[in-house]
Amino acid sequence: MSVTKPKHLMLSVRVPSEDLSYPIRVGDGLLDRLGEEVVAAQDGAKRIALITDDNVVKLYGDRAVAALEAQGLAVSVHVLPAGERTKTPENLVALVTELVKAGLSRRDLVVTLGGGVVGDIGGLAAAMFMRGIGVVQCPTSLLAQVDASVGGKVAVDLGPGKNLLGAFHFPAAVVIDTAVLSTLAAEELACGLGEMVKHGLLFDPEHLADLTRNADAIFAREPKTLARLVAHSVALKAACVSRDPLERGSSGKGRVALNLGHTIGHAIEHASNYGVRHGEAVAIGIQAAARLSEARGLAAPGFESRVRVMLESLRLGTELDMWLVGERGAAVRRALSHDKKRLGSKITYIALADVGEPSTLSLSVDEILRLLRPQSGD
Ligand SMILES: NC(=O)c1ccc[n+]([C@@H]2O[C@H](COP(=O)([O-])OP(=O)(O)OC[C@H]3O[C@@H](n4cnc5c(N)ncnc54)[C@H](O)[C@@H]3O)[C@@H](O)[C@H]2O)c1
Structure with missing residues (x-):
């Protein structure tokens, strides 16, 4: 008697692509x-x-x-x-x-x-x-x-x-x-500003200039100025997520770029036991990204100082060096190493060749900290 082997049936279900757009x-x-x-x-x-x-x-x-x-x-x-x-x-x-x-x-x-x-x-x-x-x-x-x-x-x-x-x-x-x-409290306003600066640095020099020009109007909560600047920043983020809605891209101007400032930013949040707010930590992380980009020869000399002046004009913190030495430096290193353990042997680090030119690097914790070595003072 012959036994017929069961055949496996293969069916596929097609899901028509949805329009995910929203106003x-x-x-x-x-x-x-x-x-x-x-x-x-x-x-x-x-x-x-x-x-x-x-x-x-x-x-x-x-x-x-x-x-x-x-x-x-x-x-x-x-x-x-x-x-x-x-x-x-x-x-x-x-x-x-x-x-x-x-x-x-x-x-x-x-x-x-x-x-x-x-x-x-x-x-x-x-x-x-x-x-x-x-x-x-x-x-x-x-x-x-x-x-x-x-x-x-x-x-x-x-x-x-x-x-x-x-x-x-x-x-x-x-x-x-x-x-x-x-x-909204001024500290909370600063947190949002850190992200707006990030959008400008990643995608649009004009937005960045508009922000720094209007620092006083922003802190005075001048309604028309805020509406215009918020709309511009949202448009930049919306364009980014439209290019890469589900964060599948690993480089370029997709969602991964939005991590600018977040590697060191997260480490500082963690090292401070969340005493430093997210947006404030991201601002310091942005300064770090500028320094690292310059130290690696990706950005032109003077880039960090340009970015620092801009952050300061928006009343955002630039105390990077304080987080690279002593007990705080050790805590930042531990937080980065923890990130690395979670994510694999190297950390994906968003750097900048210039304003509007993000670049994705793959770096070890040692490489990051070497490139960020504290400045001797200027
Ligand atoms: N989903 C995402 O893509 C995304 C992106 C970034 C951050 N997040 C998340 O967002 C959270 C941080 O958001 P947040 O900074 O808005 O924090 P939050 O929601 O805690 O708000 C900050 C404080 O401001 C108060 N507040 C809000 N609006 C106010 C107003 N108009 N007037 C007075 N007080 C007001 C809130 O009550 C709160 O005390 C984190 O959990 C973070 O993980 C999510």
Whole structure:
């Protein structure tokens, strides 16, 4: 008797490519138009879960709810404690459970109102609830407006590190009201400025010049200037994520370039036990990238000093040398070595040949620290 071998059947499923584009509106006073923007983003939504934090809700909660209700939407408000410690898996599950209790359906929407913390955990809750419902991001810190809300990355933190549990979940729309920056603390403004400088250095010398020319207007929260500069910075980030939406590229002007300033920046955050804020650490990391690029002969002599003058004119810290010597230097080395262990034998380091000319290097920790050797003083 002959036995026929089972044949394995091979089938493939084709998924038509989706249009992942979404509108980003930037303007002075847009919060009062949030309802219209939400309806335009997803016609047919009836319920909105407004996710915010306990600082922002006091300042802008009522206006956001009024704008949504004016369009006939039923709003439930979910308030999280402000701060990075909120981004936990436990809070994520609790939030998704609240969405169930609020009676949201697949056609309804999450709206996040707050800084990057609220955008990240609220966006991830939207991505997880019923396998994903739409989210409209309404960022209120400068960092969230120019960086976190654009690009679709959402996440919470795990014990071993930040943003380790996350997803790409592109928003249905991003609504940026630059008028809300009037209540943002100066240190938080500086954090966002660090990222704006990064966008200018990577992609556009004119944006950089515009920022430094307008430092006083920025710190005075001059509405028209802020709206123009934020829109420009967002456009630069949006163009970058459009070239490489899922961060697949390993060099060039794709998403990897957005790590400019982040290698040393993360190490300083870690070495300071998070006493130095992310944006401030990134600014020092940007100075480091300029020094390393010059020391390696990639950028022309004087590049570091050009970048330093520009950072200082925007009131951003340039205390790089302090982080390269003594106990602090040892802690930075340990943090970099930990990064290297996680990522393989070499670190991908974003350097600059000039403003607008990023370059991806692969360097060991020793090579990085040798190139960054403290300056003897000038
Ligand atoms: N998803 C991404 O692509 C991305 C990119 C960069 C950063 N992030 C994440 O973003 C987070 C940092 O974001 P952040 O700096 O906005 O922090 P945050 O959300 O903690 O906000 C900073 C502080 O400002 C307050 N605040 C926000 N808007 C305000 C306003 N208009 N007036 C007064 N106070 C206001 C907040 O309550 C908070 O106390 C981090 O968790 C980081 O991992 C995500």
